Amino acid sequence: MKMIKTIFAASMFTLTCNVFAAPVEFQKIPEIMAKFEHAQVFVKKDKTLGRLPTDTEMGSVFPTYISDTKGGFIVETSNRVTNDIVIASKITPIVDNIYNQWLVPKSTWVKTYGELPVSSEFQSFKRIKTIKAILIDTEMLKLMGSKDGKTATIKVSWSDNGMTVYKDGYLANYEYGIAPEEMKETYERVKENK
Template structure:
């Protein structure tokens, strides 16, 4: 009985650190096999407009969830951030489902580099992305490099959420520090001309 308990306790203790490390977001910029792919990556431009607005006073300091399509005609939580006055709220112009939109926070300096000018109100207005992105498709081998546990998703390190950002097989990694889900890529981006 004591040997069985001791063996179970040792097994649990040895596997616990592995579980913790697997849950840690991966900084893909430190993986040479992934970064080498950006040398020959294609350039994409956003064909859809991005809606942008300034944060509302009552939102400051509160959680701001970002949802993406789950590939099953629904949505899933991608990241959760805290609203500050140093960000722009970005949104796709069409909902994922019903009244749930893919909305995310972008630091103001990144917004101006990407879209040109800052929004001037707390109401959404359309902006066209002025900077193309380099993006590489996420395949099974890349998911393995990113520490995927299910062969379908992985979590990458991002500057705006300590818990990281979920990326998906057949989605894309952009050369900055984020992922684009497959449905969002298909609907909102095209090859640069």
């Protein structure tokens, strides 16, 4: 019986370590950062909706939903609404009335879109800022401590739990990942002037 309890405890410890592994700060991995020297440049194709939070949203927890690639959705992150953020949204829903919406610090929003929204009603904004992004391959996932060879968790400033990145997705030169489906639907490569 004692042996069974020991095996059970060890397996639970392993499971806990795998599920709750600390997010990795990919900016501290030289092999990954070297890839950004030759990274492709992208810009968002579509406009992004943006609005200021309402008074009733202040201090509340705001979930960000993404596609589960099976016709449904999952929660990617949850963050607290403050008066220093803009609520961003894709124009089309993931499914039914569920939209991919996320919180952006106002200073980042201005650098990315040029101006702040002026109300709590969504307005349309065109991204002015480009990103450099690199493809997430098997080697990169290993460098980031992937447990399943398909995903890894990177450190981000807006969530203590980090952000999941996916094989065949991209790492952006700031601090986030772009899932393969989102990259295909949302971004286009910027042609370089020669």
